[in-house]
Amino acid sequence: MSNKQAIAIKLEVHPQENQQHENSPAQMARREMLSRMLNAYLRESGQHAPWAWEGSVHLPGITLAIQLPATGQMIYGTLLHRSAAGHHVYGNQLYASAIEHLSPADWRPLSFEQVTALLLEEIAAAQSLPAGEADELVLAEIAAVPSQPARKGDKLTSRSPSSPAAALIDQQKTALEQMVYNSLSHMTSYLAHAIETGPPRALSFRYAEQTLLCGHPFHPTPKSLEGFSAPDSRAYSPEYGVGFDLSCFAAAPELVAEDWLGGADSEGSAPWVPAEMTEAAHRMLVEERRHYKLLPCHPWQADYLRGLDDVQRLMRQGLLIDLGRTGPRVYPTSSVRTVWNPREDCFYKLSLHIRITNFIRENTEEQLLRTLDASRIIAAVKDRWESASFQILLEQGYRTLQAPGVDSATRAQLMAGFSMIVREAPDGCNSAGKSADGCSLDEEAPDGYSSTGESPGGYSSSGQVPDDWRSSGDAPYVVASLMEVLPGEAEPLLFRAVRESLRERFGQEADEGKMDWLAWFRQYVEVSMVPILRGYATYGISLEAHVQNAMLRLSDGMPDACYVRDLEGISVDRSLAEEQGWVGSLVQRDSPVLYDEEEARHRLKYYFFVNHLSHVVQRLAYYTSQSEQPFWRIVRETLTELREQSEATDRLRSVADDLLHSPTLPAKANLLSRFHQRGETPLYVDIPNPIRIG
CATH class of the missing domain: 1.10.510.40 (Transferase(Phosphotransferase); domain 1)
Structure with a gap:
């Protein structure tokens, strides 16, 4: 059945569906979340061909059959696209029935909330199956947490109903459910904001970085966010198109731990140190402390750090000075905590003590070491590996705080909390983000994509397109955002990027068709x-x-x-x-x-x-x-x-x-890893190798 045939049948079966209602931010978010949960479940339960088999159902247009064997249920629906790697596309209505009830008369239509409940009940129930039965029910990978960290191909064993793990399983189910709805809430808000502001006239590097509205296609909680309040999210989440001023601390040199590709760095020779910070330090520090080293910090993280007893002690001792929001204006990228500084043409990978999807997003000591070791190795081969069409962005160094006279846990907490990594920017970012004098025209607009005098859509009241929105043939776009279909669009952002690139070369006569x-x-x-x-x-x-x-x-x-x-x-x-x-x-x-x-x-x-x-x-x-x-x-x-x-x-x-x-390729099991809170040590499953179908 072709995609068009499936769509036609779907509309015939459900003519009552209100298309306008379906395109509300809430409905769009539910569809996106549902797609991610179903694709993750099918991948991780080994159901790589969830097609309704001939004679199994009797309702025209039903082409999808998902097994929930541990709970004895089936989910039926319409499959609009069969994907070799599991990126399936689903129709809008799903149904449930007991496995033995094949007649549509026994089916019940499902809401997003009901599908979520069914999937979570299935995962939790599979944990209680006697060892071995989960494999027979095509749920070999759904099981409880092993005692050792997972690496490639970890297989988990099931727990019996009487196991002490039963209470843990219930807790894990509740926790995952909360994060599903946390993600749904944030995604709904991001989509609503995108509808309210509208797209810019032309794509830019920054717009692509701040338009990852729905996230990972195989993650059950792609936009879950713990730690930000609603006002925090509005101020700091890239999906709202924001920019904000960096905060800064000044620390006594003996408290600073740092490592740079070129060896020990200094304030005078560090191009990444913003002029605003240097000037603020000169104004605010007394003469005997002007040799202190500067620690750029995310403003939310600065507030968090100020509340720590050990930070307050260091500030009372005069070893750490809070300089407040010094600037410059930076722009959060798709990862939330990594920000772009167009003035210095670099990125700062900052620490944020919040959980985004699976992790607390702080740069731990091990991660700092990994980063610089990796960068040194890349730097050693960069000239031989790279070409005009392939480049790797170096992490140029890190800086953080290393407090003396504290226990190991406090030392680790402060090192992770204050850490920041400097990353080089690719050529072309600034050509789409600066005005003639080198300053971002949007630097005074902390909320949304508009500067003073601009409409919410990102253009000035005079009709002039701000430089922040001017497309540039040199601007690179993050691939994740290019894959997303934005509100009001019928295709991924990639297709628009291709059209604009064609028009830059061939003018309006360019034919993308x-x-x-x-x-x-x-x-x-x-x-x-x-x-x-x-x-x-x-x-x-x-x-x-x-x-x-x-x-x-x-x-x-x-x-x-x-x-x-x-x-x-x-x-x-x-x-x-x-x-x-x-x-x-x-x-x-x-x-x-x-x-x-x-x-x-x-x-x-x-x-x-x-x-x-x-x-x-x-x-x-x-x-x-x-x-x-x-x-x-x-x-x-x-x-x-x-x-x-x-x-x-x-x-x-x-x-x-x-x-x-190879008959299979490895895939990260995000649903199971999230259920078992295995963010740092994720589980993997094998999927059929799609390269073999070529």
């Missing part, structure tokens, strides 16, 4: 997959190039360059690091960035091929009314070409063969 999307995708693979694989095969470096860590630059509508950021998540094959002479020179033998080859390859497969590439394939296929198969065939052909090149190394052939022939 003639775009060869298979050729477009082949070029995308060339600027992303090919260099990522070559780097892994040559240097053993596995980049965490998921869609939120990747940025795409377009030229004439085509993929022109891929940028990868956030080095804290990369993994380096220990054996190749030793061969290159990095161990003992660039990094210590026990560096947390070093992994065995199997684990490094496992992470490469998930982050790029499953998280990243499968998402791009699904978006292109569904929104150009094509099958996913031709796109995966391009991946397969490119891998085959790579392995057959005369200069291909044995290692490159090995990883290409693995990707071509």
Whole structure:
């Protein structure tokens, strides 16, 4: 059944549905959340082909059948798109019945709340099954928390109803339910704000960073946020299009821990130190303290830190000085805590003591070490690995507070709380975000996308488009946002970006309808997959190039360059690091960035091929009314070409063969990991390898 046929049948079966009501922010958020929960559940329960089988149902248009075996239920509905990697698209109405009731007369229509309850009951019930039965019910991965941290392929064992874990399971179910509705609430607000303000006339780097409204397509709580109040969220969440002034502390040099690619840094030679902070320190610090080092801080985090007893003690001792909100104006990016400073042309990865999806978002000591070790290794090969069409953004260094005379827990708390990492910015960010004098025109607009005199849509009352919204052929866009369909749109943001890029080159006569999307995708693979694989095969470096860590630059509508950021998540094959002479020179033998080859390859497969590439394939296929198969065939052909090149190394052939022939690829089990509160040590499941369908 084609997508168009399924849609036609769906509308015939449910003509009473109110389309205007369905497009309210609340309904849009429910649809987006439901899609994420269903896709995560199907992936993690091993139901990779949830099609209604012939003769199993008797209602026209019902093409979806989801099993809930632990609770004896079925969910039926309409499947608008079948995805090889599980990015399915669903119709608006779902039904439930007992497994043995195949007649639609026994079905009941489901609301979002009812589907959520069914899925959570199913997961919780599976924990109480006797060991072994969960496997028979296609729920091998749904189980209780093991005692050891998980790495690749952790399998969990079920608990009996009498197990002491039963109470824990109930607590976990309640906690996940709360986070589902937390995420729903935030997503609804973000969508409502997007509708109220409207899109800008032209895309920009900043707009793309602040338009990730719905988030991870396989996460049950993609927009959950614990720690921000409603006013906090309005002031600091990127989805509201905000900018804000940084806060700053000045610390006695002996309290500062820092590490930089170029060695120890100083205030006088650190280009990332904003002039506003330096000037504020000069005004506010007495002469004998003007040698203190500056610690940029998120304003919410500064408020949190001021409430800590040990911070108050250091301030009373004069070892730590609160300079308040010094500026400059910065703009939160899609990760919330990483902010863009257009004036200094860099990013600050700041600490925030709030939980965003799975984690408290602070830079721990281990993460700081991982980040700089990764950056040193990347810096050593950067010139050989990079090209005009592929670049990796270095983390240039970190700075934090290291308090003397405190216990280890307090030391860790303060080090994580004050930590900040400086990241270089890709070329082109500022060309879409600065005025002629180099200052962002939006610096005085803390709320939304408008400056003084601008309409809510982002343009001035005179009709002039502010520079903050002017498109630039050099501006890269975060891939995660390009995958999202914004309110009022019928296609992902990527398609608009391609149109604008075409018009920059060819003017209004540019015809996007003639775009060869298979050729477009082949070029995308060339600027992303090919260099990522070559780097892994040559240097053993596995980049965490998921869609939120990747940025795409377009030229004439085509993929022109891929940028990868956030080095804290990369993994380096220990054996190749030793061969290159990095161990003992660039990094210590026990560096947390070093992994065995199997684990490094496992992470490469998930982050790029499953998280990243499968998402791009699904978006292109569904929104150009094509099958996913031709796109995966391009991946397969490119891998085959790579392995057959005369200069291909044995290692490159090995990883290409693995990707071509392995029956499965690893996928992060976000639903189960969230249920078991395994954010730091997530679980994984195996999914059918979509590359094999090509």
